[in-house]
Amino acid sequence: MLTFDSHCHPQFPQYDADREEVIKRTLAAGCGMICVGTDLEMSKKAIELAEKHEGIWATVGCHPNESIKELQITDYEELAKHPKVVGIGETGLDYYRTPEKEKQEKQKEIFRQFLALAVETKKPAVIHCRDAYEDMIDILKNNPVAGVVHSFTGDFNLAGKFLDLGLFLGLNGIITFTDEYDNMVANVPLDRILIETDAPYLAPVPYRGKRNESLYVEFVAQRIAEIRSVPPEEVARQTIKNAEKFFGIDFHIS
Ligand SMILES: [Zn+2]
Secondary structure (H helix, E strand, O other): OOEEEEEEOOOOHHHOOOHHHHHHHHHHOOEEEEEEOOOHHHHHHHHHHHHHOOOEEEEEOOOHHHHOOOOOHHHHHHHHOOOOEEEEEEEEEEOOOOOOHHHHHHHHHHHHHHHHHHHHHOOOEEEEEEOOHHHHHHHHHHOOOOEEEOOOOOOHHHHHHHHHOOOEEEEOOHHHHOOOOHHHHHHOOHHHEEEOOOOOOOOOOOOOOOOOOHHHHHHHHHHHHHHHOOOHHHHHHHHHHHHHHHHOOOOOOO
């Protein structure tokens, strides 16, 4: 089954011992990847992997918890011009790990800068949001952008708010952990879903707790298929199409 992992971090140190092996078996099995940057160094490494492999593309950005340290948006503006950079992020708000009001204001400021960069480069935003939905929706209403809310774990009502803003929803292994999200997964339009692993984190059942890798995105597709009572191949096919359209890429591995 061909699949596409719309959000992963194969550049992370968790793969230092066997990175090329993992990437090779992933691409050989017909699974493409978007390697997502989380700070300046990880964004540069994402580009390196995308340059090296045909089925890998990169995004450049800074995770909200990292963005409250020193950050020069101009550094990212340069990287964003690279032809294999197909998105801006991750960027967003994370109040779970940043409860301090002052630092949250800083996150918002940096987030707006990255959204502006997404608009300017005409590349979609890869958005991280944790415990900050109200502020997130407020900012997105005032700064309209093409984007995906990655690792989405809200209910159907919250999904609707993001869908109304034109955003895609990124679903990952979390939906295999519990039936809590079944109603949302069953009811959001399939043409607005991207599937992802967020590897090395959040490995889906049956690998929960282990190091995750892009190939396991298949279990996310299977879970969506099971909830919606459709064949897994249909979910895989549609989400590949969605990713191609969303990131403006042509995914084929020879
Ligand atoms: Zn991530």
